[in-house]
Amino acid sequence: MANIKETVVKKDCPLDRGALRYIVPAVIMAIGAGFLIYGIFDGEINAVFSKAIALCRECVGIG
Amino acid sequence: METKANSKPKKTIMQVRKAVERKRLLIQAAFSILTNSYIVGFLKGTIYTGSLKQICVPGMNCYSCPGALGACPIGALQAVFNQGKYEKGWFDAKSSTFVAPPMYYFAFYVVGFLMLVGALCGRLVCGFLCPFGLIQDLIYKIPVPKKMKIRTFPGDKPLRYLKYFFLVVFVIILPLFYEANPFFCKYICPSGMLIGGIPLMTFGSLFGNIGQGTGTGITSWAEAGNLTILKLAIMTFLLVLSIFIYRPFCKYVCPLGAIYSFFNRISLYRYSVDEAKCTHCGACKHACRMGVDITKTPNSLECIRCGDCKAACPQHAICAGFGKKKANGANANADKVA
Numbered sequence: 001m002a003n004i005k006e007t008v009v010k011k012d013c014p015l016d017r018g019a020l021r022y023i024v025p026a027v028i029m030a031i032g033a034g035f036l037i038y039g040i041f042d043g044e045i046n047a048v049f050s051k052a053i054a055l056c057r058e059c060v061g062i063g
Numbered sequence: 064m065e066t067k068a069n070s071k072p073k074k075t076i077m078q079v080r081k082a083v084e085r086k087r088l089l090i091q092a093a094f095s096i097l098t099n100s101y102i103v104g105f106l107k108g109t110i111y112t113g114s115l116k117q118i119c120v121p122g123m124n125c126y127s128c129p130g131a132l133g134a135c136p137i138g139a140l141q142a143v144f145n146q147g148k149y150e151k152g153w154f155d156a157k158s159s160t161f162v163a164p165p166m167y168y169f170a171f172y173v174v175g176f177l178m179l180v181g182a183l184c185g186r187l188v189c190g191f192l193c194p195f196g197l198i199q200d201l202i203y204k205i206p207v208p209k210k211m212k213i214r215t216f217p218g219d220k221p222l223r224y225l226k227y228f229f230l231v232v233f234v235i236i237l238p239l240f241y242e243a244n245p246f247f248c249k250y251i252c253p254s255g256m257l258i259g260g261i262p263l264m265t266f267g268s269l270f271g272n273i274g275q276g277t278g279t280g281i282t283s284w285a286e287a288g289n290l291t292i293l294k295l296a297i298m299t300f301l302l303v304l305s306i307f308i309y310r311p312f313c314k315y316v317c318p319l320g321a322i323y324s325f326f327n328r329i330s331l332y333r334y335s336v337d338e339a340k341c342t343h344c345g346a347c348k349h350a351c352r353m354g355v356d357i358t359k360t361p362n363s364l365e366c367i368r369c370g371d372c373k374a375a376c377p378q379h380a381i382c383a384g385f386g387k388k389k390a391n392g393a394n395a396n397a398d399k400v401a
Contacts (some may be wrong), residue, residue, distance in 0.1 A: 002271055011092075017126050019124065022386075025183070025329055026331075028176075028178055028181075028182035028326075029182045031178060032177070032178025034175065035174055035175025035178065036171070036172055036175030036176055037170070037181060038172075039170070039174075040172060042171060044168070044170065044171055046152040046226070047143050047146045047342065048117060048125075048134050048172060049114075049116055050118040051142035052126040052135075055110060055127055055281050056127040056138065056245070056255070057260055057282075058143040058244065058249035059125050059249070060255055060260030060282065061260045061294035061295070062260070062282055062288065063249070063290070
């Protein structure tokens with residue numbers, strides 16, 4: 001039984017350690033929120049909106 | 064003397080697993096209904112055009128579904144990448160020069176949205192919030208002889224990389240550098256055909272007034288062509304495959320799952336295994352239909368956070384959540400192990 005336990009690779013992301021466990025996703029979320037807000041004010045949201053409210057002929061297989 | 068709580072019969076592992084699965088199906092169904100609740104679209108064969116369509120939904124949900132209230136992030140990503148190819152530039156009166164539009168657009172809004180959702184919960188979205196995931200889950204429930212349910216096969220692992228190919232080539236490179244076309248939506252996406260194309264063409268054919276702007280029907284089966292046949296074939300193949308293989312679209316094709324998979328190892332929502340409790344009985348590995356051995360890689364790129372392994376563990380050694388849970392010491396132990 002002990003041998004079996006030894007053969008199991010005990011590994012996961014090193015980011016699981018301590019504060020990095022929370023800091024890394026928080027930083028990524030902050031950057032993501034920044035991108036999102038920039039995209040809204042840059043008018044990118046209009047490109048998304050105009051595509052989404054018209055029938056996407058390619059998506060439904062006719063275009 | 065036995066207390067009242069002790070005399071209560073304990074649930075078997077199978078009962079716990081069924082209860083967890085039922086709960087997950089309910090959440091999936093509720094979210095799918097919530098994000099596809101534009102009933103008028105289904106009645107008239109049209110799509111929703113209100114302001115909610117500016118907002119992306121986290122899962123694979125075609126924005127041309129008659130009921131869709133939000134925008135599909137993969138479709139939106141390609142739409143923004145295509146944007147540079149539509150703009151013709153403008154004349155700047157101040158400098159008396161013609162300003163050419165940027166050739167390539169970086170999709171800040173959509174990428175930011177995916178980073179936010181991904182860093183929060185990774186592929187938890189695949190397991191709980193994706194309508195196409197729900198459809199595949201339901202199809203997999205179709206009873207066939209146990210032998211015909213394929214857990215793995217030669218080439219299964221290399222094929223998992225195919226979704227990264229679809230992401231890089233069909234979602235990023237071709238729409239960004241080649242021509243103004245949503246390549247993934249056009250040539251591959253079965254979700255668009257199933258929840259968009261089929262209902263829209265059917266309702267349009269039934270109710271008429273195609274393209275008249277009267278609000279009844281915006282397309283019909285009369286418009287079907289070679290592309291329809293190709294997309295119907297891909298969709299049918301994947302749906303039939305879903306009877307025998309658990310979530311083939313998520314495993315081998317989905318570019319959105321590919322994006323979220325990068326976040327699995329760093330997202331706030333994480334799985335961990337308490338090595339002190341784990342007896343390496345293999346129950347978790349056997350329960351996982353995505354083919355993940357959670358004891359080796361608790362935050363595998365393939366894990367859709369369905370919770371089957373957690374429910375199957377007789378030692379309660381698997382822990383999932385956003386923070387440290389001291390109740391069973393699982394996360395604390397994972398920190399030490401790592």
